[in-house]
Amino acid sequence: MDFSYSDERRMLADTLARFIADRIDPLSRSRLAETAPGYDPAVWSEFAELGAIGALFGEEHGGFGGSGFDIMVVFEALGRGLVPAPVLSALMSGRALAVAGRGEELEAVVTGAQVVAFTHDEADAGYDRAHVTTRAVRDGDGWVLNGAKSVVRDAEGAALLVSARTSGADDDPAGVSLFLVPADANGLTLSPYPCVDGGRAAEIALAGVALPASALVGDEGAGGALIGEALAAGTVALCAEGIGLMEVIRDATVEYLRTRVQFGEPIGRNQALQHRMATVLLEIEQARSAVINAAAALDRNGADRERVLSAAKYTVGKTGTFVAEEAIQLHGGIGMTWELAMTHFAKRLVLINHQLGDEDYHLTRFIALGRAD
The missing domain is CATH 1.20.140.10 (Butyryl-CoA Dehydrogenase, subunit A, domain 3)
Known part of the structure; x- marks a missing residue:
């Protein structure tokens, strides 16, 4: 295995290192955590312009990277600078949107125009990936979501990519679907707080959140x-x-x-x-x-x-x-x-x-x- 970075990845690493050294104060992470959204939107836009988000996705998805080593380059740089930015949310939500073929929403993520928070963890799930008690039921042509999610990073002002069970028992690996919930959806309540390591997270309640059919990401029951x-x-x-x-x-x-x-x-x-x-x-x-x-x-x-x-x-x-x-x-x-x-x-x-x-x-x-x- 060749452990060395390609010339393109070295250039990206050098560019990110210079930008972070010039624009990011490591101590700002804790300060920004005290107020929403937990990061500087202006710096986030500059990250997008540099291609830091685009490097996380392949050309077929509007980016120019997308491999594990591209992800490694970007996140090593973020670690060295203790950068407060919703890059992990963009990667995880964007990855799901890419696999599901949701090009329009993915483009907004890659350009930095829209933050989409990955909303899967629940308070009583531990680390069990299949444990989903949030429920989605059909309502005419659309869906209604009820449930709660826990420790959702970068949720304030963001759209949410929410896992909800459309069939099966609470711990059934099958029967889970993903839904794209807008930040201003009726019935959506956020209880935000600063995290001990910087950044912000929120406890999220979904009480009768009505969504159109187009909110379903991927096939019903295939969200796993x-x-x-x-x-x-x-x-x-x-x-x-x-x-x-x-x-x-x-x-x-x-x-x-x-x-x-x-x-x-x-x-x-x-x-x-x-x-x-x-x-x-x-x-x-x-x-x-x-x-x-x-x-x-x-x-x-x-x-x-x-x-x-x-x-x-x-x-x-x-x-x-x-x-x-x-x-x-x-x-x-x-x-x-x-x-x-x-x-x-x-x-x-x-x-x-x-x-x-x-x-x-x-x-x-x-x-x-x-x-x-």
Whole structure:
């Protein structure tokens, strides 16, 4: 496998790195989280103009990338800059819209004109992808949705791509459909809040939300496959973001060990601290290898792909928590202060472990998929 980026991907990475360095203050993530929508719309438009969203989709869908490695380039850059922007929402919702052939709505996502929040998780579902209690019933030519969704990122002012059950029991993998719900739909209520790692999320209630027939995305009852595609792309993205975060934390910690003087010499000369830092470096490289493997597997199908993705998410979750904890301990008391940028990177890195399934979930899933073979 060739681990090096193509010239086009290197150019994209360099362009994003320069833009983020010029326009993004890592500490702005927490500040923006206090008010809707949780990011700067002007910066979001500039991201779209740079092609950061277009890189996530293939030419047939209005973009110029779309592979796992394109996603990796974009999200590594976002991680290094701790960027507050709804890129993950655009990727996951856009992926489902692309597979369903919804070109008009997808074009609005790719150009940055419309944010579409992926709205699938429910409070009592844990990480069970098939658990959907929100219901959609036919009403003439249209649909009516009732239910609730939990921890929906980037929901304020956005359209929602909502999973709802059109048949079957609450945990039945079949019988789930996807619906595109406008932000101003009657019966839609948002209870937003800032997230601990920056950005904003919302609890969402759907009480008699009436939708036209055209709101159904894909075929009735076949939403499971679309959700699977969205979650697969989102998993690669989060893993890549985690690598970007780890690298910033690593560099900041190495620099601190070099410059923090105690008893007349840099603390980095302490052999015990050197050994701890060496372990951090090795663990990050292992995690990077797992993410490269996941990016390469994204275009595959079936249990093979899902097993590789779960392996990567488990590795990034476990390693990310370790790297964050080690960095804070090696920084000492200053590592606990809100004013230190590294603290914010560490917080985001730990929370990535809990998005789209934590390390325990993905380890269990990895084992189960292996048995299925």
